[in-house]
Amino acid sequence: MRDRDGTEDEPLFRPYAVTGGRAEPRYHLAMETLVSSVALKSNDYSLLSPEQESIMMLCRTVRSVAEISALLRVPLGVARVLIADMADEGLVRLHMPQLNQGQPDLNLLERVLSGLRRL
Amino acid sequence: MAGGFGVGKTTFVGAVSEILPLTTEAVMTDASAGIDDLGLTPNKTTTTVAMDFGRLSLDQDLILYLFGTPGQHRFWFMWDDLVRGAIGAVVLVDSRRLADCFPAIDYFEEAQLPFLVAMNGWEGQFLHSEEEVREALSLPPHVPVVRTDARSRDAVKSTLISLVEYVLTVRAAYGRTY
Numbered sequence: 288m289r290d291r292d293g294t295e296d297e298p299l300f301r302p303y304a305v306t307g308g309r310a311e312p313r314y315h316l317a318m319e320t321l322v323s324s325v326a327l328k329s330n331d332y333s334l335l336s337p338e339q340e341s342i343m344m345l346c347r348t349v350r351s352v353a354e355i356s357a358l359l360r361v362p363l364g365v366a367r368v369l370i371a372d373m374a375d376e377g378l379v380r381l382h383m384p385q386l387n388q389g390q391p392d393l394n395l396l397e398r399v400l401s402g403l404r405r406l
Numbered sequence: 407m408a409g410g411f412g413v414g415k416t417t418f419v420g421a422v423s424e425i426l427p428l429t430t431e432a433v434m435t436d437a438s439a440g441i442d443d444l445g446l447t448p449n450k451t452t453t454t455v456a457m458d459f460g461r462l463s464l465d466q467d468l469i470l471y472l473f474g475t476p477g478q479h480r481f482w483f484m485w486d487d488l489v490r491g492a493i494g495a496v497v498l499v500d501s502r503r504l505a506d507c508f509p510a511i512d513y514f515e516e517a518q519l520p521f522l523v524a525m526n527g528w529e530g531q532f533l534h535s536e537e538e539v540r541e542a543l544s545l546p547p548h549v550p551v552v553r554t555d556a557r558s559r560d561a562v563k564s565t566l567i568s569l570v571e572y573v574l575t576v577r578a579a580y581g582r583t584y
Contacts, residue, residue, distance in 0.1 A: 300441070318457075318485055319471050320431070351471060353459055357428035358544025362454075364432060389490045393577060399493065400570045406563055 318353040321382040408475040409498035410506020415474040421562040446583035456538040495521035501534040504576025522550040
């Protein structure tokens with residue numbers, strides 16, 4: 288991981304140690320898939336690994352897979368594995384866009400257009 | 407967001423993004439075996455491909471992400487996933503270096519993703535007209551060519567609006583497919 292100034296930047300955790308050496312998630316998460324954390328009882332947090340806890344904190348507001356990867360400074364593939372596992376364990380919810388044959392539907396496009404015009 | 411190196415892609419994203427543009431990185435290997443067993447095969451080379459992106463909340467439950475293509479087009483396979491579900495693409499061009507955007511145009515035509523060409527002006531100056539750029543890039547008549555300024559929030563916003571309007575027109579004219 289290198290910053291724009293080219294200096295080495297220590298990631299928050301060792302990428303391939305935390306995924307148990309796996310590089311492929313059980314299912315495919317798009318870069319723009321949105322993730323939100325599920326509310327846990329406070330004592331449940333002690334059962335989380337440090338990286339799971341970081342993701343839970345970040346995703347109190349909805350974040351994309353790409354944002355989680357960037358903010359935790361881990362490669363995209365590692366973020367995908369971690370998030371997919373957390374989704375399986377019911378720690379986070381995934382929100383996929385409504386697609387029509389791989390394209391955003393017309394209603395979504397109209398909403399994006401009016402959203403941009405309001406900016 | 408695509409375009410040649412140094413044309414202003416990150417500036418363009420940063421002009422409208424509500425967060426400072428972030429960078430996500432993917433680790434690539436030269437073999438298809440995956441990256442599990444790197445330690446066992448010392449001859450394999452790895453490359454880190456970076457991709458910048460920004461975010462725009464358009465409504466309580468609607469977030470628009472703007473992704474920039476990796477600089478080197480041999481890494482554009484990272485985009486194959488993004489094209490699915492994408493609204494469209496902006497090809498940002500510097501009219502003095504038009505050849506830099508040929509790979510982007512070829513890629514989006516091949517992927518059948520609607521795109522527009524945005525000429526980035528410097529200090530409000532445009533050295534070439536829309537028609538000159540259209541001709542030099544051999545663009546079909548339906549592909550919009552617009553003027554923009556990557557540093558200006560209003561100009562970038564208006565470029566994005568043009569893109570979504572164009573995509574809606576394409577959908578109306580050609581049905582669901584481009």
